[in-house]
Amino acid sequence: MSDDGLVIYEEEVERIDQLLNKMLKGAEAKCALLVDKDGHLITRQGFTHSLDTTALAALLAGSFASTKEIAKLVGEPEFSVLFHQGKKDHIHMSIVGERSILAVIFDDRTTIGMVRLYAKETAQELAKTFEDNAQRRGAPPEMPDDFADMAQEKLDDIFQD
């Protein structure tokens, strides 16, 4: 686990976005986020402009991680679906494959049943897409040699006491 960094390619994200859009249309949900279990945002679709998706991704991953520990305490390996109900907006989260979380935000224009139905279907398709990509891809591309040096210059500019 310590060395399997998440690498997402453009072509993969295009396919993922297609699936997410199809789900949003079908379930009539507001937006969807695909989040790595480590808290990194992979992609997002729908009305996310007013959302702090970076923080949301970290908190969703944290929420899922803590729920997994709760599941273990009651004898379950993990809870595959999480649902947060609000006054207007609700969040449905489900596991995708081994390491991703699909979060769908929706309101009262649709129902939990519709979201759950489409999210389940989409999660299966996403998991299959990840599997196909994992088999097809080789080693990730090399990072530029001077990435750390160039970052250091930026850091010196930004982090000034």
Place this chain on the structure above:
Amino acid sequence: MVSINYSAREVCCKIVYYGPGLSGKTTNLQYIHSKVPQDTRGKLISLATEADRTLYFDFLPINIGTINGFQAKFQLYTVPGQVYYNATRKLVLRGVDGVVFVADSQPDKMDENIESLANLMENLEEYGYRPEDLPIVIQLNKRDLPNVLPVDQLNAQLNPHNLPTFEASATVGNGVFDTLKLIIRLVLEKAKATSAPKTTASAQPTVTAVPRPQPAPYPEPAPAPQPVAAGVAAAAPRPIAPAPAADTAYRPYPGSGTQPVKQQAPAAQAPSPQPPAPAQPVAAEVAPSPVAPPTQPAEIKTDEQPVAAESNAQSPQMAPSLRRRGEPKKRGFFKRLFGIK
């Protein structure tokens, strides 16, 4: 390790501030948050108790800008320092790229420092990390306090492997940025060292269409404007084959709206001048108490026929769209509900 998103053109690293309770991990993030330009950092999120002790983690995203066409993003996390929060502490370490160990320089905190450092190594190993391979920087915090241990003594006990060390005072900011800059540099160098040579297969992954078992284009406009069809018939043509039950169960509008018609009908038909002879008294009986006792099953069955036949012809109260039009005979809603034959 480091997350690379070629679609969003960004590199994302996770850095965790670890250490004993009250050693200054959250204060490090608060200082960074207060001093870094607003366009560089996101919101500082603290999942803390009422007493401002970290309960789960603090989170501060930082974006240092574009490097070689990639946005370099760093996610700074803290952990709860108290010993009994080890379960949540371990969760935060998942997928970590670099660790800052914030040690408290006060003499009476040395045992806690040692215990926390041992706990860090233990948790890292449980995740499969080799601590010697992971970038770790030790920050000796609270150097501004009067009776602190000398650096040599702290290093002797906390840093046998000669990890990079900084003296710091997080409340006033001394050493905070130095620590952060070094851990970022170490993380990026580590990412460079572990990345493999480019391959053609990875450069051009082709996307194959995943076959879908059913088309399932859910009809965009709501199916509500189909009032003529009766309840079951309205739900049937929905293209979502796999779970129509879930669909109709949660949808408020299409399903059972027409069912009560059967109950209205007998009441409306009761004073009808020309009912079929055998049905008239039965309809009158059924109307006041729809949940008929099971002692009269045969009689209840018969009331359906005349009601269905007459509701089309003479029922001024009912909207035309709700009338039954030549449907096969169905058992009443309450009969089905209570299993009456």
